[in-house]
Each structure stands twice: as C-alpha cells, then as structure tokens.
Amino acid sequence: MKNYKIAVLAGDGIGPEITAEAIKVLKVIEERNDVKFELLPALFGACAYFATGDAFPQATIDICDQADAILKGPIGLSHEESKKIPVEKQPERGALLPMRRRYNTYANFRPVSLPKSLAHFSPLKPEVIGEGIDLIMVRELVGGLYFGNKERGVNEQGQRYVRETLEYDEEQIRRIMHEAFKLAQKRRKLLHNIHKSNVLMSSVLWNEVMEEVAKDYPDVQVVNYLVDAAATALCLKPTQFDVMVMENMFGDILSDQGGGILGSLGLMPSACIGPDKAYYEPSHGSAPDIAGKNIANPYSMIGSVAMMLENSFDMADEAKNVWAAMQGVFGDGYSTADLSKPGSGVTMISTQEFGDKVVEKL
Amino acid sequence: MKNYKIAVLAGDGIGPEITAEAIKVLKVIEERNDVKFELLPALFGACAYFATGDAFPQATIDICDQADAILKGPIGLSHEESKKIPVEKQPERGALLPMRRRYNTYANFRPVSLPKSLAHFSPLKPEVIGEGIDLIMVRELVGGLYFGNKERGVNEQGQRYVRETLEYDEEQIRRIMHEAFKLAQKRRKLLHNIHKSNVLMSSVLWNEVMEEVAKDYPDVQVVNYLVDAAATALCLKPTQFDVMVMENMFGDILSDQGGGILGSLGLMPSACIGPDKAYYEPSHGSAPDIAGKNIANPYSMIGSVAMMLENSFDMADEAKNVWAAMQGVFGDGYSTADLSKPGSGVTMISTQEFGDKVVEKL
Numbered sequence: 001m002k003n004y005k006i007a008v009l010a011g012d013g014i015g016p017e018i019t020a021e022a023i024k025v026l027k028v029i030e031e032r033n034d035v036k037f038e039l040l041p042a043l044f045g046a047c048a049y050f051a052t053g054d055a056f057p058q059a060t061i062d063i064c065d066q067a068d069a070i071l072k073g074p075i076g077l078s079h080e081e082s083k084k085i086p087v088e089k090q091p092e093r094g095a096l097l098p099m100r101r102r103y104n105t106y107a108n109f110r111p112v113s114l115p116k117s118l119a120h121f122s123p124l125k126p127e128v129i130g131e132g133i134d135l136i137m138v139r140e141l142v143g144g145l146y147f148g149n150k151e152r153g154v155n156e157q158g159q160r161y162v163r164e165t166l167e168y169d170e171e172q173i174r175r176i177m178h179e180a181f182k183l184a185q186k187r188r189k190l191l192h193n194i195h196k197s198n199v200l201m202s203s204v205l206w207n208e209v210m211e212e213v214a215k216d217y218p219d220v221q222v223v224n225y226l227v228d229a230a231a232t233a234l235c236l237k238p239t240q241f242d243v244m245v246m247e248n249m250f251g252d253i254l255s256d257q258g259g260g261i262l263g264s265l266g267l268m269p270s271a272c273i274g275p276d277k278a279y280y281e282p283s284h285g286s287a288p289d290i291a292g293k294n295i296a297n298p299y300s301m302i303g304s305v306a307m308m309l310e311n312s313f314d315m316a317d318e319a320k321n322v323w324a325a326m327q328g329v330f331g332d333g334y335s336t337a338d339l340s341k342p343g344s345g346v347t348m349i350s351t352q353e354f355g356d357k358v359v360e361k362l
Numbered sequence: 363m364k365n366y367k368i369a370v371l372a373g374d375g376i377g378p379e380i381t382a383e384a385i386k387v388l389k390v391i392e393e394r395n396d397v398k399f400e401l402l403p404a405l406f407g408a409c410a411y412f413a414t415g416d417a418f419p420q421a422t423i424d425i426c427d428q429a430d431a432i433l434k435g436p437i438g439l440s441h442e443e444s445k446k447i448p449v450e451k452q453p454e455r456g457a458l459l460p461m462r463r464r465y466n467t468y469a470n471f472r473p474v475s476l477p478k479s480l481a482h483f484s485p486l487k488p489e490v491i492g493e494g495i496d497l498i499m500v501r502e503l504v505g506g507l508y509f510g511n512k513e514r515g516v517n518e519q520g521q522r523y524v525r526e527t528l529e530y531d532e533e534q535i536r537r538i539m540h541e542a543f544k545l546a547q548k549r550r551k552l553l554h555n556i557h558k559s560n561v562l563m564s565s566v567l568w569n570e571v572m573e574e575v576a577k578d579y580p581d582v583q584v585v586n587y588l589v590d591a592a593a594t595a596l597c598l599k600p601t602q603f604d605v606m607v608m609e610n611m612f613g614d615i616l617s618d619q620g621g622g623i624l625g626s627l628g629l630m631p632s633a634c635i636g637p638d639k640a641y642y643e644p645s646h647g648s649a650p651d652i653a654g655k656n657i658a659n660p661y662s663m664i665g666s667v668a669m670m671l672e673n674s675f676d677m678a679d680e681a682k683n684v685w686a687a688m689q690g691v692f693g694d695g696y697s698t699a700d701l702s703k704p705g706s707g708v709t710m711i712s713t714q715e716f717g718d719k720v721v722e723k724l
C-alpha cells in the first residue's frame with residue numbers, strides 16, 4: 001500500500017469550508033484504492049499570522065517540507081482588513097510568495113475548462129462557447145515582477161517613488177517553455193505564446209528562448225499573441241486556445257479573466273509544480289464576504305485535489321473520475337451560488353451539498 | 363473663425379482606410395461650424411520607417427509640434443514582418459512610445475461603451491449587458507514598465523537575462539488620479555481603483571496616493587479592485603464599472619479585454635492627453651491581415667475624432683452627434699465585418715459605407 005503525506009493548509013475565509021469538501025473526496029479515493037493519505041493540517045495565511053505572528057510559520061514549513069504534496073486553500077483578507085497588518089507580513093507576501101519561492105514551483109497549470117453542457121454558467125453566449133472551452137494556461141510562477149528587487153524611497157524632487165524590477169533569465173524561460181511544449185504535445189499540439197515584445201525587452205528574450213525550445217517540438221504549432229490581444233481573444237473566441245504559456249504577471253491577469261469567461265473563479269483549480277515539490281490551490285482569493293455561509297463553490301478546491309492525484313500520485317484515472325463527478329453534479333442541473341442566481345432554472349446547492357453529491361457520483 | 367491644425371498620421375495596415383473615413387466626418391463638422399481644420403498629413407510607424415529609416419521622422423515631429431491636435435491611426439507590422447526591423451526601430455518603440463514621451467501624454471482615456479441596443483455585437487449574454495456597458499478606463503500612459511530602464515546581458519552562469527524596471531513616483535500617480543477623480547465627478551461619482559498591492563510595491567504607493575487625492579473628492583466613492591479580480595469582473599459584471607483608473611501595463615491589458623467584451627477592438631477609440639498636446643488613436647493594432655480590403659471598422663478612428671472634438675476643440679455637442687451617428691448606423695441594423703458574421707440578421711457594410719452612413723446621419 002502506498003502512503004502519502006498531504007499537508008493541508010485550509011487557509012482563510014472560505015478556505016476551511018471548501019477544504020472540508022476536498023477532504024471528503026480524498027477519503028473516497030483512499031477507500032477504494034490501495035493508498036493511504038496521511039493528512040497533516042497546518043496554519044497558513046492570515047489565520048497563521050493572527051495565531052503566531054507569521055503567515056507561514058516554521059511549524060507549517062516543517063510539515064510542508066516532509067509532505068509528499070501540499071493542498072492549499074485560498075488565503076488573504078479584505079482590502080480594509082489587510083491594512084491592519086504590516087505589508088510584508090500580509091498573507092500574500094508573508095506566506096504565498098515564500099511558499100512558491102521555497103519549493104521553486106515555477107510551473108503553474110491553470111485549466112480553464114467548461115463543457116458545452118455547462119455553457120449556461122458562462123457570461124458568454126452559447127455560440128461563443130461552441131463545443132466547450134478547454135484550455136490550460138501555463139504560467140511561470142517564480143520570476144518576473146513578483147520576485148524582483150523592490151526599492152522604495154524619496155527622490156531628489158522630494159517625491160516618494162517605488163522602483164521594482166522584472167527579471168527573467170533564459171533558463172527560467174526555457175524550463176517553463178519545456179513544460180508548455182510537453183503539455184501541448186500531449187494535447188492538441190497547439191501552443192499560444194503570450195508576450196508583449198513590442199514593449200518589454202523581457203518578452204523579446206522570452207520569444208527568443210521560445211523559438212529555440214520550439215525546435216525540440218517540431219510537431220507543435222506555435223501561435224504568438226500579444227498579451228493585450230490575448231485578453232481580447234479570450235472573450236471573443238476562447239475556443240481557439242488549447243495551451244497558453246506566459247510570464248507570471250500576465251498569467252495572473254489572464255487566468256482570472258479565464259475564471260470570468262467560465263462564470264466564476266470558483267471553477268479555477270491549479271497545480272504549482274517545482275522540481276521536488278508541488279502544491280495545489282484554487283486560483284481565487286479567500287472571499288471573506290461569503291465565508292462561513294456554506295455557499296462557496298468547492299469545485300476549485302476539489303479540482304485541485306484532482307490535479308494532485310494526477311501529478312503527485314500518478315492516479316490519472318481517479319483524477320478523471322473526480323472531474324467527471326463534479327461536472328456530472330452541475331450537469332444534473334445543480335448550481336452553487338457563484339454560478340447562477342436562484343430561479344434561473346437550476347437547483348441551488350450549498351458547499352456541503354456539492355461535496356456530498358460529488359462523493360455520491362464517485 | 364477658429365483655425366485648427368490637425369496632424370494626420372494615417373499609420374500602417376488598415377490605418378489609411380479608417381483615417382479616410384474619419385476625415386470625411388471632420389469635413390462635415392467643418393462645413394457646418396465656424397471652424398477650419400487644416401489637415402497636415404505625415405508619415406508615422408512602419409510606413410515612415412520604410413520611407414525614411416525612422417518610424418517617427420523629424421518631418422513628422424515638426425508637423426506634430428505645430429499641430430493643435432494629432433489624429434493617429436494604428437501602426438505596426440505582423441509578428442513575422444516586425445522581426446525584419448531592428449527592435450528599437452520597430453513602430454511601437456520607434457514611434458508610438460516616443461510620441462507618448464515627447465508630448466507627455468500621461469492621461470489615456472479609453473471608453474468601453476456599448477448601448478443595450480447594440481448588445482448583439484457583444485460575446486456576452488444580453489442579461490450581462492443589461493442596460494448597456496458604459497465605462498471609461500483611465501490609463502496612466504507614460505510611466506511604469508513601458509518607460510523603465512531596460513538592461514540585457516549575460517549573467518555569471520552564462521545565461522542571457524533581461525532586467526527592466528517598473529517605476530512610479532507620487533507625482534506621476536497624483537496627476538492621473540486627479541484626472542480620474544475629476545472624470546468620476548462628472549459622471550456617476552464612482553471610481554474603481556485597479557491595483558496589485560498584494561504583490562507590487564508600486565501598487566502600495568499607488569493606493570497611498572489615491573487615498574490622499576481622494577480627500578479632495580469626498581463625493582466620489584472609491585472601490586478598490588485587484589487587477590486580476592477586475593479581469594474577472596469585466597466579464598461577469600461589466601455594468602458595475604463607470605470610471606476605472608490604473609497604471610500603464612494594466613491599462614493595456616484591461617482595455618483590450620474591454621474591446622473583447624464589446625465585440626471588437628474596432629469599437630475602441632482613445633484620447634491621450636498631455637499638459638500641452640493631445641493625440642487621438644484607436645486602441646487597436648494595424649490589422650495587416652485585413653488591410654486594403656475595405657472591411658475594417660472605422661468606429662474607433664471616428665470615435666477618436668469625436669474625442670478630439672470634445673477635448674481639443676471644445677466641441678462637445680458635435681462630439682455627441684458623432685457618437686450618436688455611429689451608434690445610429692449600427693442601430694439601423696448594419697454591421698462591419700469585425701462585429702458580425704454575414705447572415706446573422708444584420709446587413710454587412712464596408713469601411714467606406716460605414717463612413718458614408720455616418721456622414722448621412724450627421
């Protein structure tokens with residue numbers, strides 16, 4: 001029997017609620033496979049800061065270090081609440097970015113996927129969704145502006161200024177390109193390379209390295225898109241995309257636009273993969289306004305479990321079953337509160353009901 | 363009689379075609395008002411580079427310097443074509459950015475507007491468009507990554523790298539905030555401040571200065587949005603926005619997403635305003651693939667004329683007439699090729715036909 005340790009960082013806001021549903025799913029998978037999941041809960045984010053003064057405390061680091069994979073809920077506070085914490089201690093700078101840096105999780109996979117049968121959730125017209133949206137954004141996750149040097153000061157004119165750097169070297173670009181090309185090879189052999197080479201010199205290097213790496217994948221067709229044009233195209237013709245690769249900040253913005261075209265960020269799970277460790281998280285925030293109400297959509301968190309099953313535990317079939325179960329629940333005419341308004345022809349279900357129904361289907 | 367000099371930079375690709383229609387409109391306005399528009403055509407962009415070796419040649423600079431306003435068409439080459447020109451001579455780096463820098467056009471206004479009656483053009487469902495989308499993005503246009511220091515080299519590991527800087531000082535932020543707050547005061551008194559303060563220190567300063575400036579406009583309600591959340595919200599609920607303010611790169615991406623939710627970048631005019639000079643341009647590129655076919659949508663270019671009438675020549679009423687005429691043509695059931703497929707219940711018209719019909723309505 002395989003034994004896997006999973007660090008479970010439920011996070012802030014809606015984190016604990018949606019994590020509870022993800023754990024239900026893990027239990028089912030465990031029961032019917034020759035596998036044991038040892039769950040190691042730990043504090044991470046604002047909850048950790050309030051308990052220990054540190055958003056990513058040493059105890060949590062220790063647990064993550066020894067875990068085979070990390071399941072991480074959303075973290076963060078509301079705009080107003082976060083002002084009460086020193087900037088560098090805030091959950092994003094104090095926990096999330098250090099996690100990404102520590103495990104060097106440079107490859108972030110964000111599926112943006114909506115089968116035709118669930119087109120009613122999308123703000124886009126059915127004819128735009130066509131046979132369904134099914135793309136994956138591959139986002140570089142440990143470089144660029146996120147991890148650049150940051151300098152704040154007062155200039156000669158007595159003005160406060162901030163200067164921060166966006167930096168990439170060829171090796172950082174090369175390794176994410178290989179991830180993207182490999183994924184494209186397994187899928188439609190189509191890679192959209194997102195850049196801003198008409199302004200950014202980092203994009204000029206990005207494109208150079210992309211072209212070098214492309215030689216190793218002659219069967220993959222590359223289409224170059226300026227990031228701004230990609231933002232237009234994601235609304236107008238999302239079905240043209242299959243695998244998209246982009247630097248850190250572009251990936252942040254476009255992937256959230258991805259949640260927008262699906263109908264909710266609640267449909268956005270993700271995998272953050274480094275050389276030795278991977279963690280899995282919803283792409284969205286902790287939604288403090290709806291926390292504790294049992295109305296959050298656990299799809300993104302359960303989907304992150306599916307990505308963990310496939311990537312960390314080599315259980316691709318069970319991952320497929322999880323996706324199918326979740327889409328099946330929605331396909332049966334149910335909806336969580338983020339995706340539909342009551343009275344729009346669907347039956348509204350709670351966070352827990354969604355989890356229960358997924359478990360039933362599995 | 364007022365006499366205004368207008369530098370006319372038709373640009374590349376579809377630029378000349380849509381500029382011709384914009385000029386038709388200017389002629390009508392001239393005929394029925396006590397005003398003379400002296401049109402000063404000049405080369406700008408790739409066409410200028412091929413003719414003179416310089417994308418923004420001195421002759422064009424001279425014309426722009428003496429003009430009361432500049433009407434600028436889209437510029438640029440296809441991805442493949444642009445590789446044939448040295449990076450720093452390419453139309454964007456060689457002409458567009460120098461123009462913005464020269465005239466310090468820090469305030470870029472990009473209306474994203476679609477009345478309910480034209481909801482059929484949008485990829486969004488009619489219920490998402492509701493009573494219509496009517497927002498303006500206020501984009502800082504001469505700071506940030508666009509104008510930062512750019513360094514390319516080889517690091518100690520022998521790896522090529524690029525480092526570029528994103529810099530803002532408080533004065534740069536303050537002046538764009540005043541523009542945004544003033545605009546909000548004239549409209550719905552609602553300002554969405556777009557930032558990424560959980561990662562970027564420049565956004566921390568951005569928000570600080572925003573809060574300072576906000577004190578001068580107590581009647582304006584400020585809503586803070588992370589840029590990624592704004593990208594989601596623009597798809598899910600665009601009607602919540604009225605005035606949005608953001609730094610340069612965010613404005614580039616979100617405004618093109620704006621074109622996406624309207625149905626085409628062809629609906630995106632803009633005004634770029636500096637202390638002493640303003641220029642007006644569509645937000646989109648030169649679309650080399652459809653150049654010369656008489657199918658481009660001149661709305662963005664004629665809309666830029668409307669913005670010029672209002673901002674540079676104090677002719678707000680005529681500007682309104684131009685908007686109404688353009689929307690009237692579409693409202694009569696016509697469409698350009700970017701907005702609809704033939705056979706979708708609209709009558710397809712060419713670039714020139716659109717211009718002619720606008721002139722008829724005026």
Ligand SMILES: CC(C)[C@H](C(=O)O)[C@@H](O)C(=O)O
Pocket residue numbers: 092096252283560561590
């Ligand atoms: C919370 C924030 C720092 C984070 C990011 O910007 O990467 C989030 O938006 C995401 O996309 O995972």
Ligand SMILES: CC(C)[C@H](C(=O)O)[C@@H](O)C(=O)O
Pocket residue numbers: 198199228454458614645
């Ligand atoms: C052409 C390009 C440099 C420009 C920009 O990025 O500003 C364009 O996309 C725009 O939005 O005006």
